[in-house]
Amino acid sequence: MILGVSIYEILSLTTILFFIGIYGFFTRKNLISVLMSIELILNATVINFVVINKYMFPEKLEGAIFGIFIIAVAAAETALAIAIIINLYRQITSVEVDDTTTLKY
Amino acid sequence: MNFSYTILIPLIPFVVFLILGLNHKRIKPAVSGYIGVFGLMASAFLSYFTAYKYFFTVPKIDGIYQQITHKTVWMNFTDTLHIDMGVLIDPISIMMLIVVTTISLLVHIYSRGYMKGDPGYTKFFAFLGLFTFSMLGLVLATNLFQIYIFWELVGVSSFLLIGYYYTKPSAIIAAKKAFIVTRFADLFFLIGIITIGFYTGTFDFETLNDPTGEVITNWASTSFMGLSVLTWALILIFIGGAGKSAMFPLHIWLPDAMEGPTPVSALIHAATMVVAGVYLVARLFPMYYFIEDGFALNIVAYVGGFSSLFAAIIAITQKDIKRVLAFSTMSQIGYMMMALGVSGYDGHEGVGYMASMFHLFTHSMFKALLFLGAGSVIHAVHSNMMGDMGNLKKYMPITNITFLIAAFAIAGVPPFAGFWSKDEILVAAFEYSKPLYAVGLIVAGLTAFYMFRLYFSIFHGKKTAYKHTPHEAPASMTFPLLFLAVMSVVAGFIPFSNFVTANKEPFEAHLNYPLAAIAVATGLIGIILAYVFYKNPTEYPAKCRKAFGSFYKWAYAKFYMDELYFFVTRKIIFNCVSQPIAWFDKNVIDAFMEGIGSGTLKASEKTKKMQSGYFQDYAMAFVGGVVVISIVLIYIFKN
Amino acid sequence: MDILSLFVVVPVITILALFLAKGLKQSRIVAMAGSLVQLAMAFHLVYAYVKERAINDDIMVFMRDVVWYEDFNIHYAIGVDGISVALITLTAIVVLAGVFISWMMEDLPKEFFVSLIVLATGVYGFFISIDLFTMFVFYEIAVIPMYLLIGIWGTGPKEHAAMKLTLMLMGASAVLLVGILGIYLNSNADGGPLTFNILEIAQVNIPFAAQQLFFPLTFIGFAVLGALFPFHTWSPDGHASAPTAVSMLHAGVLMKLGGYGVFRVAMFLLPEGAMDWSWFFIILSATGVIYGALGAVRQTDLKYINAYSSVSHLGMVLFALLMLNKTAWTGAILQSLSHGFMTALFFALIGMIYGRTKTRDIYKLGGLLKVIPFISVVYVIAGMASLGLPGFSGFTAEMNIFVGAFQHTDMFHRVATIVSISAIVVTAVYILRVIGLMLMGPVKSEFKDLPKVRWYEVTGILLLLIPITALGVAPLWISDLIMESIKPFIQGVIQ
């Protein structure tokens, strides 16, 4: 627990962080930037896990462990994503979202 | 008395039709002519035999000729209402049998000469067979529906024969017109039949025509717009008859029908089919007479009278000989209709009925003769127009004589056949209504005039230079002429009132001398006028034409009836109904249905833009959706 | 194997055999053999039916019932009465004629015949089913090959036509499905189990409110296939693009499914709804009768003329069904048969003319009577039959309809009847117009020598022409056969 800081404030912080990530995810046109936005989102989530664990169930460890898992998965995901991005760059010499619209209609 | 063999009378021509029609490529023309002629000969013989047997061997009950029927159910409508097929033998059907088979036989013989060398020779005889079959079926019909069935078949064989020269546009149009106009009339006929069937529960003539029966005595039990429903039905049926018999205003097809080969005109459009309407009214005469006290019969009388006058006036002005004859036919049929209309029922009161049938009989003889004679002339001159003819008596003596006899007969000069029948009609009309009598008299005069105008312009008059010298027709064509000429003379002496009467009870008819004298005088005046005008080329016709001015023009244009119909059908029905419907179908109904389709397409075209391929857009939609749904859920579950 | 299931099995065997066939020559022989067997079966069925009917008094005979999907009580239930027997015979004849007419189908012959026979299977199945669900399934089987047949083997804007036709019919089946499910869900009104079986439902008194609600759905669902005005527009486009044999089968057989369905499902199961709604549909169908005829007058494409003529004639069928009496219903069935043969004949002839002249515009054609006399003469005969000439099937049917329609004495029915009757004049106009322009007249130079008619064409034509004449000349036995079968149905309405 942080002295003088209620769970509401921390959750508000994570919410804002989460939606900043969302905003970035929507507006960025570069794949790497999009990836970074995803990191923001994930981090916001991890904080939530941890905070709720801390504030409401201090005897338990699940929140923290999940946080670790998420970080691990996020790392793996980032590694893969960057591999894909680099590969993509090799193929089309671009990592812009505009050039990867094969899902179109 | 067993008369079931009479079924053979129509069936023989039908078999001829089948044989010739199915094998028309294989049978040689010479053979097919003989097949037709012999078939008809058999039919004719059978009908003569039937006439003899019926009139002279079947005993009359209470002095009334019996009606003999043989029939079998053909189709069931309801438990009580059904169509029968069969034969009905009574005086008028026998008379019609004789007329039809005789004329048809003569036309068959005549056609062997007339159609010689025609590529469709066999087909022609096949059609003649079909027509004869249908007409005989009509004549022998035992009920209204059977008559309707054969009525239609007659119509279609008429269509086929008018359109016989099917590569000629005018023939096609004429055939179409004939069929459609009569079909239009048949529509009313059909409605009339169904009405009668519904309200009386039967189509059968025997039941319908029984003067003491349920149908006739109960006519007042139903009413529609002030009249008995049965009266309406009879009027509708008369419209059907008027269509086939070319009564005003449904006559417009008849003059055009002359596009067919001349023997066809003689058979169908002069002697037999066109009198079907008269026959129909005569067949239902007790109904016409008793129901609503003869209201429908009055209409018959006036329509007949008017048509007769109307046609006679037009006939004077026409230049095509076959059209003159066509209008003459129409006029004479109007006469018959009028005679039926003015007739009473019992005994001597029924003289109009008798006269009508008598006139039908004699008319068929001399009108067929006139047509066949005209055919012979056309055959020789290769033209229909009076202007191309003249002084033919020199080249065609037999045709000349026979034509003259026929002209005398139709003009009502004693002792030729027309005189006797026409006289009876005038007597009946005189007793019934003076205006109709006057009409009849005027028509008699006009008839004599235009007939002799025709005669003189063809056989006398100016000396025309012919490209090919006309010559008398071959024996196969002159024999029918001579035969019919004899008939035109002697037919009048048949004591018709002994055989055919309204109530089937023979009576003694005798000449009404004053009236006969007036009629003959009128006829003679007409003939003399024609002699003066047309014996040699004179100025009079032109002067008269001028004197009548626009009236002449109107009459020459057949009072613009064709144009009127043309206007109604082409301009109003086609352009104002059919065209808009086609437009409506395409631009409203179909467009609406297509609109559903293309609307969906357009909507999808628009919405597919959302499928932009940018994963961010999908994510945006997803998150937006989550947010919106959350808000909605929160709103709902807040409380 | 019972006598009715064979009608589904034999076409399926034919289809399997067709898969083994190679090329046009083999596939057409196989298709012909299959259709011939079906025709023989149809004749045998007529014979067996007449024999069975003499000793069996049930509504349906040759019944058979196999559970198909138990949870919803769906059965493969089959049975026939005189009406279905007549229509099955019609189908068999038209299918065989269609095979003959497609004798020279160069394009993917195997697939063509397969689709054709799939269609026939659906139609047979539809006619023998007495279970609503099975019926619906067969209905869909019959409708769907249409898309392929028009889309692949058609001419002109075929994709559009095929799409339009299929979509409109699918839309109709959607409505129909709602109607059928509505009937199904109300089939326990008397306390019994839910059922799709027609005969069982007929015993149930479905509540009036439900009848009122589901009758129009069922009626429209079927009647769209019967070209009910204003849902007829798929038919002209569809026919114009379809290949000959498909037009024949479609107009000749498939469109009959509409009238049959209306009769067997809508009228039989929902009689009160029918009475309640009849005025509305009478207006539509009578409009369709005269409207189709007038529409045909102005068309120039032979197939369009015929399609509109079908709208008119089938409008007559629906009109007659709505008259709700025995005579009119007999007329309706007769008209279905008659129209089936006639229109199939027409389309066959049009196909032959088109195949020779490469045009269907009546203003471009002319004088064909001289060049191809056989086809032309048959065309005239078919035309005469179509305009209701006595001696042909159209006449007997129409007279039954008119006499039946006249049994209603009120003004509304009278007017509607007279409007419908007056269509016969308009029919004469457009038939004669075609005959006058196309067959008669001077021979045009470009059509001076057209190929002679071939044996398979003659066979196809005669197959259709003979029944038309037979029905017209001796209608008594068939009309009695039908009337007999109608009796149980009419009782529902009279009550």
Next chain:
Amino acid sequence: MEQIIFYILAVVIIGMAFASVTSKKMLRSVIYLLFVLMGIAGLYFLLDYNFLAAVQLTVYAGGVIVLVIFSVFLIHHLEMELEMANLRKKIIAALISIGGIATFLWVIWNHHFNVVENYNAIEVRDIGLKLLSTGDGGFILPFEVISILLLAAMIGAIIVAKSNKLTDKNEAQS
């Protein structure tokens, strides 16, 4: 004191996050992100989750960010201006985000959390035991799964990134 640190951290995190998603320079954006991650690590320290904070720092700040920076180096010129979405899209995204924030905040602030007063720190040992525990509530299975996942991801990343052959083939085709 802790309150003040928290607010400073919060401002840093949000400010840097915002800068990270709006910056037009790629590398700066990455650096901003680094600050965000470090701020979050600070938050964990504040919450007495020291191990987690360490993991956050090593994995994220140390691993991921470096990976990202390298890839940026591979792909971009350093001073390249990033292309941004058009204004309309930005506004819609902003609206959705603000709507989402509003909804979430409303929910959070309207919810009563059962907060338990406590100040006990979590030992690394506890986490390790819990992770490897095979007993009740033990995380051995997820742990193993994660390790396999990481392995798979690693191999996958190598294969994807090194698929020269595929590239050659594609180029040859095109």
